Amino acid sequence: MNRTFELSEFLFLVAAVRWTLLLSLVAFLGGGAVGLLIAIMRTTHNRPLRLVTAGYIQLFQGTPVLMQLFLFYYGLAVLFNMQVDAWPAVALAFTLYSGAFLGEIWRGSIQAIPRTQWEASACLSLGYFQQLRFVILPQAMRISIPPTVGFLVQLIKGTSIASIIGFVELTRAGQLMVNVTFQPMLVYPVVAALYFVVCWPLSLLSRSLERRIDADLGIKRHL
Amino acid sequence: MHYAFHFNVVWDHWRELAEGALLTIRLSALAMMIGLVVATVCAYGKAAGPSAIRWAIAAYVELIRNTPFLVQIFIIYFSLPALGISVDANEAALAAMVVNFGAYGTEILRAGIESIGHGQIDAARALGLTRLQTFRYVVLFPALKTVFPALASQFILLMLASSVVSAISAVELTAITNSLQSTTFRPFEFYFVATGLYLGMALGFRAVLGGVYWMVFVRGQRS
Numbered sequence: 001m002n003r004t005f006e007l008s009e010f011l012f013l014v015a016a017v018r019w020t021l022l023l024s025l026v027a028f029l030g031g032g033a034v035g036l037l038i039a040i041m042r043t044t045h046n047r048p049l050r051l052v053t054a055g056y057i058q059l060f061q062g063t064p065v066l067m068q069l070f071l072f073y074y075g076l077a078v079l080f081n082m083q084v085d086a087w088p089a090v091a092l093a094f095t096l097y098s099g100a101f102l103g104e105i106w107r108g109s110i111q112a113i114p115r116t117q118w119e120a121s122a123c124l125s126l127g128y129f130q131q132l133r134f135v136i137l138p139q140a141m142r143i144s145i146p147p148t149v150g151f152l153v154q155l156i157k158g159t160s161i162a163s164i165i166g167f168v169e170l171t172r173a174g175q176l177m178v179n180v181t182f183q184p185m186l187v188y189p190v191v192a193a194l195y196f197v198v199c200w201p202l203s204l205l206s207r208s209l210e211r212r213i214d215a216d217l218g219i220k221r222h223l
Numbered sequence: 224m225h226y227a228f229h230f231n232v233v234w235d236h237w238r239e240l241a242e243g244a245l246l247t248i249r250l251s252a253l254a255m256m257i258g259l260v261v262a263t264v265c266a267y268g269k270a271a272g273p274s275a276i277r278w279a280i281a282a283y284v285e286l287i288r289n290t291p292f293l294v295q296i297f298i299i300y301f302s303l304p305a306l307g308i309s310v311d312a313n314e315a316a317l318a319a320m321v322v323n324f325g326a327y328g329t330e331i332l333r334a335g336i337e338s339i340g341h342g343q344i345d346a347a348r349a350l351g352l353t354r355l356q357t358f359r360y361v362v363l364f365p366a367l368k369t370v371f372p373a374l375a376s377q378f379i380l381l382m383l384a385s386s387v388v389s390a391i392s393a394v395e396l397t398a399i400t401n402s403l404q405s406t407t408f409r410p411f412e413f414y415f416v417a418t419g420l421y422l423g424m425a426l427g428f429r430a431v432l433g434g435v436y437w438m439v440f441v442r443g444q445r446s
Contacts, residue, residue, distance in 0.1 A: 062379075062425040064386035066397060067418040074410040078226045153289065160291035164390055171293055184301040192290040192298060199289035 005181045010190065016173030017194055023169060024156045026091050031098025031155075038103025040132065043110045053103065060100035065161050068093045073165050086167040094159065101151050109144035110136060146210035153199045153206070160195070170194060232409050233416045243399035244420050250313070250395055251382040251428075254320035258381075259374075261321060262328025263363070269329065270336050271354050280329065287326030293387050295319050300391045316388035316395075324381050331373045335366030368440045375432040379425050386421070396420060 003009065041053045060068065073089040113136050121135040163172035174191035178184045233240070269280045287295065299322065300315040310318070339362050347357040367374075389398035396417055404413040 059422065062383075062422045063418045064383040064397070064421055066386045066389075067414055067421060070410065070414040071418060074414060078411050081226065157289075157291040160293045161387055163293070164387065171291065174294070174297075184297065185305055188294055188297045188301065192286075192294045195290045195294065196286065200285065203285070203289055 002182060003180050005177065005183045005186045005190075009177055009181065009187075013170065013173055013177065013187075013190060013194060016168065016170045017198065019167075019169040019173075020156065020159055020171075020195075021198070023090065023094065023159045023162065023167070024152070027094035027098045027155060027159070028152060030091070030095030031102050034095060034099025035102025035106055038099060039106035039110055042103065042107040057100045057104050060097055061104070065093070065097055065158055066164060068097060069161060069165050086162070086165055090162045090165070090167045094155070094162070097158070098151070098155050101154070102148065105147045105151060106140065106144050108147075109140040112143055113139050143213060146206045146213065149202055149206040149209065153202045156199055156202075157195065228412060229409055230412050230416070232407050233412050236403050236407075236413075239399055239403060240396070240416065240420065243394075243396035243417075244424060246394060246399075247382065247385055247396040247421075248424060250317060250320070250388075250393075251378070251385050254317055254324055254381060254385075255378045257317075258321045258324030258328055261325030262332050265325060265329040266332035266336055267355075267358050269333055271358065284326045284329050287323055288330070292319070292323055292384050293390060295323060296388060296391055312388075312391045312393040315391060316385070316393035319388070320381060320385060323384070324377065327377050327381075328374065331370050331377060332366060334373075335368075335370035336362055338369050339366055371432075371436050371440065375429065375436075378432065379428055382424060382428060383421060 038053050038056065041049045042057075044050065069090060072093040073084070073086065076084045076089050076092075117135055117139065118131060121131045126134065159169055160171040162169055163175060166172070168176075170191055174187050177187045181187065265280045265283070268276045272280070296316065296319040299319040300312070303310050303315060303318065343361055344357055347361040348354075352360065385395060386397040388395060389401060392398065400413050400417040404410040407413070
C-alpha cells in the first residue's frame with residue numbers, strides 16, 4: 001500500500017519549489033515597496049513618522065513569524081466574517097514581515113551616506129525628494145545590495161513556516177510525501193537539500209558582493 | 224465586521240499562557256547556553272584546527288545557515304531515534320535549537336576572533352602560552368565582548384523561532400496557545416495575546432542581555 005520515495009516523488013518536491021519561490025518573490029516585491037517607504041519615513045526629520053515606523057519594525061522583528069501568520073489568517077477571517085484562503089493571509093503577512101526587515105536594512109544604508117551629500121545637494125537647490133531620488137538613494141542602494149540578498153535567503157527559509165497553516169510549498173509538500181511514504185529520513189534531507197540549492201548561491205553572492213563593495217570603499221577585513 | 228471580541232476568555236486561561244511563556248523562556252535560555260558552548264568550540268576549531276576539522280565546521284555552518292529551521296527540526300526529530308537515541312519532542316526541539324544556534328554563533332564568534340589583533344596572539348604565544356591557552360585567556364573574552372550585540376540579536380531570533388517547534392508537538396507558548404484556541408474557538412484573541420507575550424519576552428531578553436553585557440564586560444573589567 002505504501003508508496004516509496006522514487007523519482008516521481010522527488011519531482012513532486014522539485015515542483016513544489018516554485019511555490020516557495022513564488023511566495024518569496026511576492027513577499028520580496030511587496031516588502032520592498034513597504035520597506036522603501038519605511039526606510040524613508042525612518043530617516044525624515046518628522047518625529048511622529050519616525051516613531052510610528054520604529055514601532056512597526058519593533059512589532060514585526062520582535063514577534064515570531066508564525067504568530068504573525070496566525071494573526072493574519074484568523075484576523076482576515078474575523079474581518080470578512082468567513083474562512084479565508086491561506087494565500088492572501090500568507091502573502092500579506094510575509095509582505096509586511098519583509099517590509100520591516102528591508103526597511104531597517106535600507107534605513108541603515110541611507111544613514112551610511114555622509115551628511116555632506118545631503119548638504120551639497122541642498123546647495124544645488126534640490127528639493128527633499130530630488131535629493132533622495134538623484135543623490136542619496138542611488139548611493140545607498142549600492143551599499144544595501146549585499147544585506148538585501150542576505151535577507152532574501154532568510155525570507156526563502158522563512159516561507160517554510162507557511163506550511164504550518166497549511167499553505168502548500170516545499171516544506172508542506174515534504175510533509176505530504178512523508179505521510180504517504182513514511183520515509184521522513186529520506187524526504188526531509190531531500191527537502192533541506194532543495195532549500196540549500198536555492199539559498200547557498202544567494203549566500204555566496206551576498207558575501208562576494210560585500211567583499212567587492214568593501215574593497216571599493218577601502219574597508220579591510222581579515223578573511 | 225460583525226465580530227465580537229472576547230478577551231475575557233483569554234484572561235480565564237492566563238495561568239496556562241504564563242506557564243507556556245515560562246517554558247519558552249526556559250527552552251530558549253537552555254538552548255542558548257549549550258549552543259554558545261558549541262559555537263565556542265566550533266569557532267576555536269575553525270580558527271586553529273587542522274584543515275579537515277575546519278572544513279567540517281564550515282560545512283556544518285553553511286548547511287544550517289542555508290536551510291529552514293523547521294526542516295532542521297523535522298530531520299533531528301526523526302533522526303535521533305534512528306540513531307538509537309530516544310528523545311521526547313521537547314528534547315528534540317532543544318537539540319534542534321542548539322544545532323541551529325551553534326552554527327550562527329560560530330559565524331558570529333569567528334568575526335569576533337578575527338577582530339583580535341595578530342600582535343596579541345603573537346605576544347601570548349611568545350610568553351609560552353599554548354594555542355588553547357591563548358584562545359582561552361587572550362582571544363575569547365575580547366572577542367565575545369566585540370560580538371556580544373550580534374549574539375544577543377541572534378538569541379532573540381532563536382527565541383522567536385522557537386515558536387515553530389510546536390510543529391513536532393513540543394510544548395511551549397505556541398503549542399499551548401494552539402490547544403487553548405482550539406478548545407475555546409477564540410483563535411484571534413489567543414494569538415493576539417500570545418504575540419504580545421512574545422514581544423514582551425523579546426524586549427525583556429534584550430534588557431536582560433544588556434544587563435549581562437554591563438555586568439560582565441563593563442563593570443567586570445573595571446575592577
